[in-house]
Every structure is written in C-alpha cells, then in structure tokens.
Amino acid sequence: DAGITQSPRHKVTETGTPVTLRCHQTENHRYMYWYRQDPGHGLRLIHYSYGVKDTDKGEVSDGYSVSRSKTEDFLLTLESATSSQTSVYFCAIRGDRSSYNSPLHFGNGTRLTVT
Amino acid sequence: AQSVAQPEDQVNVAEGNPLTVKCTYSVSGNPYLFWYVQYPNRGLQFLLKYITGDNLVKGSYGFEAEFNKSQTSFHLKKPSALVSDSALYFCAVFSGGYQKVTFGIGTKLQVIP
Numbered sequence: 001d002a003g004i005t006q007s008p009r010h011k012v013t014e015t016g017t018p019v020t021l022r023c024h025q026t027e028n029h030r031y032m033y034w035y036r037q038d039p040g041h042g043l044r045l046i047h048y049s050y051g052v053k054d055t056d057k058g059e060v061s062d063g064y065s066v067s068r069s070k071t072e073d074f075l076l077t078l079e080s081a082t083s084s085q086t087s088v089y090f091c092a093i094r095g096d097r098s099s100y101n102s103p104l105h106f107g108n109g110t111r112l113t114v115t
Numbered sequence: 116a117q118s119v120a121q122p123e124d125q126v127n128v129a130e131g132n133p134l135t136v137k138c139t140y141s142v143s144g145n146p147y148l149f150w151y152v153q154y155p156n157r158g159l160q161f162l163l164k165y166i167t168g169d170n171l172v173k174g175s176y177g178f179e180a181e182f183n184k185s186q187t188s189f190h191l192k193k194p195s196a197l198v199s200d201s202a203l204y205f206c207a208v209f210s211g212g213y214q215k216v217t218f219g220i221g222t223k224l225q226v227i228p
Contacts, residue, residue, distance in 0.1 A: 004158075033216070042121075042205060042220035043159075058215060090158055103149055104207075104216060106158030 003027045004107035006091050012113045019078040021110050023091030025071075031094040032074040033104065034058075034066065036087040043090065049074055081114045088112070117142040119208050121219035128196045129227050136191040136222045138206030147209040148189040150180055152202045153221070159205060165189060176200070196226045 003026035013019050023032060034046040035058075045058030047066040055066050063085060065077045078085055088111050092104040118141045128134045140146055147166055151159040163174025170182045180191045189206060206219040 035218075040220060043218040045215055045217075048215065092158075103151075103161040103164055104159070105161070106151075108156070108158045 004091060004093055004105060006089075006107040006110050008110060009108070010111045012115060013081050014115055015082060016080050019081050019112065021076045021089055021091075021112070023074045023076070023107060025074075025091075025093050027093060027095065027105075028071060029093040029095045030071075032068065033092040033094070034064075034074065034076045035090045035092065036060065036085075037090060037109070038087050046076065046089075078112075081112075083114050086112060086114045117146075117208050117210050117215075117217050119206050119217055119219040121204075121206055121222045123222050124220075125223040125225060127225045127227060130198055131195050134191075134193050134196045134200070134224065134226070136204050136206075136224060138189045138191065138219060139187050140189060140206070140208045141187060142208055142210040144210045146187075146189075148180075148182065149207040149209070149216075150174065150178070150189075150191050151205045151207065151218075153205065154202050162191070162204075196224075198226045198228050200224060201226045 005024045007022045033048040035043040037043050044060045046064050049055045049068045067075045088109045090109045091107040094104050095102045120139045149164045150162040153159045163172050165172045165182045173179045178193050203221045205221045207216050209216045
C-alpha cells in the first residue's frame, strides 16, 4: 500500500488518557494527511502537513494535535481521549511531482476505541 | 469552501448489469475529481481521476467516470458489474491551490449474483 505503515492497527483506551497514532512512509512524499472515518460522515480531514514542521488544521481538528519532525513520520495525538474520538483513523500521503494531479495513497487504518 | 455529495447511501445492481454511482461537487475554481474504493478493513484505493481534457475518464478494474461541468457531476460507471466490485466507493474533490481534499460520505455498492 504505497509504503505507508500505520501503528498501532487497533487500540482500546480509556477516556482521559493520551493516545498517539503513528504514520510512517517510505515514499519521501511531501504531503501527509490524517483523516477519520465515521459512518454517515465519510472521511473528514483532521490535520495535514506540507513539510517537516509545517502543519495545518482540517475540518475536525479540535482535540487533536500533530507533529512532523521527519519527512517520513506524521504523528497524531489525542491529548485526552473522549468517546467521540472512537473512530477509524487513516493516514494518507501525496507526492510532489505534480501535486495537483496526484491522488492520495492511504494506509490501512487504525481502529481506535475509547471506553 | 468545497464540497462533495453522494446522494445514495447504497446502490444495488445485478451481476452483469451496468452500474452507476453518483457524485456531485461544489468548488470555486477548477475541480480535480477522484474516485476511490474501499474494501473491508482496508484503506482507500485510487480508481481514477479527472484533471482536464476528455470528459470520459477510464480507470482501474474497468471503471470509468463522466465529468459534466454544467451539472457539476462526476458519476462513476461500469458497463458490467462483478460481485467482486461490491465495496464502499468515495468521490473526492481537490481545488487547485488548496491542499485539502474533500470526500463524500461514501456509497456502498452491492452486486447481487
């Protein structure tokens, strides 16, 4: 799957605990994205990155933070998990060469359950 | 702001029949349109895209899509459905100069043997 690894694949955590999800890519792509997928909502953008240490908010960024200290890694952190953050989280990447034309490539997702 | 609408939650079609999955979009500039497919417990896979040029775009697995600027639509089509086409399909739009890609809510395609 286009050299994208998400970890962990599954996680169960308790309300109020911090959680970090990792996305690792081997494609050296500039753009990286975090989406969440929920029934009836499709995919919604949480945060995205357009380079090392360059990030911006998406449409559902409240309660989430991100960091990108290296090209290959994009971390998503839930500072204090809530039940509303139970979801499937997808990382995606996009290449540089013709960014307007190039599609997103997705990882296999992380299923997060907050109890 | 850009948006995508997929008006059907689910589409049922008999194997061998043609299929259509609908998508309409709204953007302020020129649209870049994509279709993705998702199989259970997997990420989304790219099917096809429209950037410019011919309004009929061909993609993977025999799928094609027709871009209609006047109707702001980008419907996904296939002449003859296979049971293995059963999956969740997402339409997405990206407007140039704006790095955010917006997805529709998805349409579940069920191909009946």
